[in-house]
Each structure stands twice: as C-alpha cells, then as structure tokens.
Amino acid sequence: MTGIGLIVALAGAACSGAGGTGGGGGSKTITLAAVDNPQMADLKTLVSDFQSKHSDITVKIVTLPEDQLRQQVTQDVAANSGRYDLFTIGTYEVPLWAKKGWIENLSPYIAKDSSYDANDLIPGIRGALSYQNNLYAVPFYGESSMLMYRKDMLSAKGITLSDHPTWDQVAAAAKAVHTSSVSGICLRGLPGWGEQLAPLDTVVNTYGGRWFDEKWNAQLTQPEFKAAVSFYINLIKTAGEPGAGNAGFTECLNAYNSGKVAMWYDATVAASNFTGAAAANSGYAFAPHVVKDWSGWLWAWALGMPSSSKKKDAAWTFADWATNKEYIKLVGQKLGWAHVPPGTRTSTYSIPEYQQAAGAFAQVTLDSIAHADVTHPTVQPVPYVGVQYVDIDEFQQLGDQVSQEFAKVIAGGQTVDQAIARAQSLATAVGKKYQT
C-alpha cells in the first residue's frame, strides 16, 4: 500500500491518518470498525455486558464517520490485510462484496445458533443483505424514509396532510408555511451519494425516472428524471432551508429540532432524535409520491465479516450477540426503549414498551421498510438493484460527482439542464462498462 501512501503524500493530503492499528494482544481480540451513529455509541456502552458473558473475547471498537469508514474498510478488504474482524457495512456494499468473495457467508454460522431466528429479520432488509439467498451480513439497524412535519405549524395555516401525501401537496404546504425565519421544508443538498442523492433519488423514482435502462444506457436526460430534479431543486430554492448546499442529515435534524423548518423528508430514524416541541408536535407520513407509490428508500447498517479475518468464530459470537432479540431487550432495559436500534426485526415492533416509546413513527417505519423493493425501485424496469443508489462499484464516485453538479444548481452556479447534461455524460461513461 506504499503507493497509496505516496499519493497522499504527493497531494499533501493530511487527512485522517491510519485509524485503527490492528489487533495485537491475545489471540481472541477482535476489532470492529463501526460507523459513528447513536446506535453504535449505545453498542459501545453495552460491550461490557458481552465481555462479562464471554471473558475470553476482547472487543475493540473503532468508530469512524461514514465516509472515512467506507474508505478504510474498502482498502482493508480489497488489500486483504485482515485488520478488522467485523465491520459495519450498508446494503450498498453487501451484495457487491459478497460477489467478490470479500465477505464471509454468514448463513452457516446462523444455522448453528437455533435462538437466532433469522426469519424474524424484516424481509426487505434480509433480502437487501443477501447474495444468492444467503445472508452475508446481519442487520444492526434499518431504515426507510418518511415525511416529518410540525403539526402545530401546519395547522396554524389550516393545512392537514394525509398519511400518503403527494409531492405537490407537500410542496404547497411547504410554500404556505415558509417565512423568513421558519423555512417550509428541509431537504438534503449536501453533495454525496449517501447525502443529497438519497432523498433526491426517491423523488426521481416516484416521478418514474431511472439512472439506466435495461441495456445500461444512461437515462438522466429523460423528461421524468429532469422533472424530478427540477422539482427537488425548485422546492429547496422556494421553500427550503438556507445554506441547503451544506445541509445533510445532521444539519436538517438541528434545524428541525430548533423549530427553524416546518417539514423534513429524511430517514425514519430521525424521529428517534427529536426533542422538545419537535418531539411533542410532529406528524409522520409515508414518503410523498407522484407516480410510483411507496417511494421510501431502504438502508441498513449491518455487521459483515471480512474473509480475511483470522478469528471468525469469535467475530461471529459478537455479531450474534449484537443482532439477536436479546440485544434489543438489553438496550431497552439498560438504556431506554427509545434507544432500541429500529428496523431490523419484526419482533421489535410487538414489544409493548417499544410501541409506547416509538409511538407515532414505529408503524410508519415498519410499513415503509416492508414496502421498499430494492429490485423494483421505479416504474420501469432497471438493470440494477437499490432504491436510493445504483448498486455498482462506480456509483460512489458517479453519485458524488452528479450530486456536486446538482449542488452547483442549488447554489445558483448553473442551470438544471447544464447539470443534467454533465451528469448524463458521466453516467454514460459508467454504463458503457456494463454494456459489453
């Protein structure tokens, strides 16, 4: 990997350094590279419980922000260096990496534990983490997307929303409540395939747009795609948050919690982080639609095991502990039921304490996840899987570049047509690789 080291040196790139420095210590120390989110922070505090049951296994958890985690883990697994024994990967990585043989098939391990109950995993999530009908990662946390809105702010203007609103209704409501101090709606504008493109892609899907046709011809210049992008960007410009180009999940959450936006379309997990008036007065609706119904996205953070791990049994013991039903109960009892990682197991939603804590958004979350279909994301057939992403290796870079072009439109630096033209040429180059 010296080559990469030099590339960094040449670029003068003083970025995040080397991260974790690998196992060491006893033969049963396992290293988990985890994404930095509240659910993982909870896992970290509960590790002592695992340790008391399995004194022979020491667990080292390295938490990293999403983009850095992805880089570290990708390098580790591609170079077969075996630095990690477990890592959190998403629905995007699992099928791709399973196909390359980078991650271990977990079905044989699951079969050994009769109490694990893999059939309890929510089917959509299980499907998204499977390759050739075998589970290659076990879900730790799952989500879809939904619309959250301040009932008090909307009703002050005499607006009510149904459970299944259309995007036109949402846009009208956003414009009606938009003032100079409170924005109508928060929509992610922060460039990145996992940031801005996630909600935007669901809008594209429900408009009937698609990234590629069945023969991998880029379809970004088609009227549906263009209409969706124009709609999304116009809504941000007319009734969206200021500084939309820097607004991702966290920024929108802060704006919504502090009452600076009246509506927010984002991940279902957002609602578990609401405080104060936002927690008390929020209404929840399914992802707004245009043509295709049930346009919510599907995402899960799951524990995967690299094929290069030398402590696979110990790693599985931990993965099993962190994703089974008992863990859900443990979180509820020790940290409170609002902390329970949502969207992984059907049984979670029948726990009375959880129903009480998650209340209004629990059913919306479960139904949204149940109806998201990664193989049929839009109206017309597509050659790829994924709702809010295209499950190919090149999509990380393609998605980042395309979202940068759209961010430039949001900032007023170019028109939608210019951005789409550039995006189309980038997508065409990627599609060509799959046409032979």
Added chain:
Amino acid sequence: MRATAASALGREAWARRLPLLPAFIYVFLVTQIPFVLTIYYSFFSWNLLKPGSFHFAGLENYGSIFTNESIRIAVWNTVLLTISVIGISVVLGLAVAMILNSEVFGKGLMRTLMIAPFLIMPTAGALIWKDTLLNPLFGLLPYLLTPFGLGRVDWVNQYPMVTVVTVEVWRWTPFMMLIILAGLQSQNPEVLEAARVDGANAVQSFRRITLPLVRPFIELGALLGSLFVVQTFDSIFMLTFGGPGEDTTNIPFLLYLVAFQGFSIGEASAIGVVAVIITTIVATLALRTLFSIFQIEARR
C-alpha cells in the same frame, strides 16, 4: 604506498559519512521507493474495487489525463487559487508588517494575535470559518450583515472560490508578515531619516528605499508560500469538498477523489506523477528567477 594513502583517505571519508547513513537510508526508503512505486503503478490499470483488474496499460492513464475535463478544471483552479492567495496575502502581509515595524501601542500583543491564524490547525480553522462564521443559519457574519440585507447569503456555496481564497489568505498573511517583518527590521532607520532630510515623502521613501530592501524577502515568502498553497487540501476538504460542481477542486483534491472515492490507483498515480513534474518545473523556474534577482541585487 599511494594505494594505502588513498584507502586511508577513503576510510576517513567513510568514517565521516557513516553517521549520516541511517538518515540517508531512511530518507531514501520513505521518499524514493514510494515514488518509484507510484511511477510503476501509473502504467497499470488497477481499480481496488475490481479484483483482478490489475494489468499493464502502457500510457493509457497518462493519455486520459490530457483528455479529461475534470483535470483541466483542477489545473485551472490550482493556478487561480495559488496566484490569488499569494498575491493578496503578500499585500496584506506587507501592510501589517509595516504597521508592526512602526512605533505603535501594544505591538507585542498585536504581533502575537496576528500570528495566531498560522498556528491554528488548518482543519479546525476551516471548520470555524464554515460553521461559526459563515453558516447562513447561525453564523456570525450573516448575523452581522443582516442589517445590510445579506443575512442569508450562503457564502460557502454561492462564492466557493472566494471563500477558500479568503480562508487561505487568512492563514498565509501571518506567514508573509513574519518574513517581511524580518526584512523591515534589518533596515537602518538612519537611511530613512536621511531620505526625509533630503525631502522625500513617505510614499517616495517606501517605493525607493523600503520596497527594494524587502523585495527579496517578499519573493522568498511568495515562493515558499506557493509551494504550500499549491498543495491546499485541508481547507477544501472541510469547507467545500471540492464543490459545488468542481468549482474548488484543485489537483490534490482531484487526486484524493480519484484515489479514495473511485479507488483507481493507476489513474491517481498518473495524476500524482504529472503533478510532481509540473510542481518541479514551476519551482525550478521560480528558484532560478529568485537567484537571478539576488545576483542583480548583489551586483548593485
């Protein structure tokens, strides 16, 4: 007889060199071997995400550099960024150095405060600019500008290059100031006094006496500064992430994107090699001009 003398000399020379060897070997290992490897990789098509994609590609990677629009934009952005940052920070640095060189109240405190931006970690500095100062919702600048109707301007996204240049100027002005101040302090106050006695006004003595004196210092600062500013990465990563679009993507950032978002090791290596060649050419030219200036100055 002569042979033994020669070998004794050789032994002596080696005895002198020997203590330096560890350092030499270390520097050689950590600089030259990776560089050679990078050159080697640049001739291969290799994407980390595609196992088995490693194959000899000849000059393909270099060919794509010259046809790729992103690289053209990145080169232009690098040039624009370097020239504007160095130009503005030299002018500001000179002005501040002039003030600090005169007899003003609280000089010591002022000098310490002026150096501060250069000592703040680049990443932290960029974050402070982005979130505390420029954020359109809760930033200080939009708040202060609200009476002028500029309360909700999204500086980072609407004026990305201006923002990056501003932050970099903020960081590099103290550096220029320090170097120019060193030059100013070597000036003999009697010369200025003599000029004043001869009837020169402030502007004239600045142009005819002070400026020629500090010119080599300015040139040195500009050269050193541009070698660093060409490599600007931290503030772009934190402020704009190269966007919106490719408006602030410079060569180092593009390289980062190709290597760590696209995982195209071959292509990234080729960009790295070309970047090193360009930087070396520019640095050599700049150094040569500098030395010729020094010689002319010396001859005067």
